Amino acid sequence: MRIARFTTGDDPRYALVDGEPGSEQLVVLTGDPIYMPVQPTGEQVPLDRDDVRLLAPVIPRSKIIGVGRNYAEHAAELGNEVPAQPLLFLKPNTSVIGPDDPIVLPAWSQEVHHEAELAVVIGKVTRDVSPEKALAQVFGFTVANDVTARDVQRTDGQWARAKGFDSSCPLGPWVVPGLDVDDLGVSARVNGEVRQDGRTSQMIFDVAHLVSYVSEAFTLLPGDVILTGTPAGVGPVVHGDVVEIEVEDIGVLRNPVIRRD
Ligand code: ZN
Numbered sequence: 001m002r003i004a005r006f007t008t009g010d011d012p013r014y015a016l017v018d019g020e021p022g023s024e025q026l027v028v029l030t031g032d033p034i035y036m037p038v039q040p041t042g043e044q045v046p047l048d049r050d051d052v053r054l055l056a057p058v059i060p061r062s063k064i065i066g067v068g069r070n071y072a073e074h075a076a077e078l079g080n081e082v083p084a085q086p087l088l089f090l091k092p093n094t095s096v097i098g099p100d101d102p103i104v105l106p107a108w109s110q111e112v113h114h115e116a117e118l119a120v121v122i123g124k125v126t127r128d129v130s131p132e133k134a135l136a137q138v139f140g141f142t143v144a145n146d147v148t149a150r151d152v153q154r155t156d157g158q159w160a161r162a163k164g165f166d167s168s169c170p171l172g173p174w175v176v177p178g179l180d181v182d183d184l185g186v187s188a189r190v191n192g193e194v195r196q197d198g199r200t201s202q203m204i205f206d207v208a209h210l211v212s213y214v215s216e217a218f219t220l221l222p223g224d225v226i227l228t229g230t231p232a233g234v235g236p237v238v239h240g241d242v243v244e245i246e247v248e249d250i251g252v253l254r255n256p257v258i259r260r261d
Pocket of ligand 1: 066067068115117146227229230
């Protein structure tokens with residue numbers, strides 16, 4: 001099952017995505033499936049219709065929690081040790097954009113990197129959950145780009161600005177519930193060229209461990225998102241680039257990159 005959020009010009013609506021790539025149909029739902037039981041309205045909309053635009057499949061009501069250095073080769077490529085415990089940071093919900101929305105390079109950074117990541121969407125209020133019970137709290141999974149102003153990450157010390165600026169959290173194209181995420185491909189392409197090509201099986205702390213660990217610090221609310229870290233191969237994006245992040249069995253999240261004068 002794939003659950004999308006979309007607009008045809010009016011208020012956002014939710015839909016199940018049916019059909020093969022290139023001929024998908026949106027089976028429109030009565031409400032937001034993260035927060036309420038929903039039913040099909042009976043309306044179907046072709047995904048490729050001109051007035052249809054996919055939106056970020058979730059806007060976190062309270063927070064996005066990022067996890068730094070959760071793949072050993074990525075930690076090494078930036079000269080860092082692997083952490084003994086998950087290294088957490090926050091991104092505000094104002095950093096979220098959807099498929100095809102532009103990543104706007106901030107004027108105060110000259111080195112902005114892509115980071116391909118599996119994203120976990122929380123489905124229930126969660127606090128102090130054990131790893132064994134953690135996956136039952138998950139609504140589903142989507143694709144994220146943890147866009148990072150690398151130069152400012154180094155000079156600020158704190159990561160709030162480097163990882164939290166507007167448009168630094170593309171999410172999409174949809175949420176897939178009930179997915180086995182133990183060994184999925186996680187990749188990034190820039191202008192069609194493969195930059196990152198890892199697997200979730202390379203994570204130092206797996207999804208169940210991360211949800212449990214995060215829930216010992218923060219009460220997780222439905223719609224909160226956890227970014228699970230990025231494999232090796234991060235690198236710069238510049239004005240005019242197109243970044244595609246793909247997670248196997250979920251889909252491709254595509255965003256253009258622009259710098260405003
Ligand atoms: Zn990251």
